[in-house]
Amino acid sequence: ANNMGVGVVGIIECNFLKPTHNKQDFDYTNEYRLTITALGEKLNDYWNEMKVKKNSEYPLNLPVEDIQ
Structure with missing residues (x-):
């Protein structure tokens, strides 16, 4: 399984994106x-x-999967 990015939180300001009608996307x-x-x-x-x-x-x- 790919666990890349697990635990990473990012916050951006993106005023230029338009929300959908239900404001969830x-x-x-x-x-x-x-x-x-x-x-x-x-x-x-x-x-x-x-x-x-x-x-x-x-x-x-x-981790084992990183050893080649």
């Missing part, structure tokens, strides 16, 4: 797609940076 516009793509890339970058940092501090503390 956003309209699927180009701005929405670009925002979600950018957030996914930022999450990947952050996760990989934290993974490298953790592995350099504790090199013998690698």
Whole structure:
């Protein structure tokens, strides 16, 4: 199972996104797609940076799936 991003919380200000009529989601516009793509890339970058940092501090503390 992929546990990437588990426990990561991010808060952004995105006044340019339009909420749906029930205020529980956003309209699927180009701005929405670009925002979600950018957030996914930022999450990947952050996760990989934290993974490298953790592995350099504790090199013998690698999960089994990370050992090749």
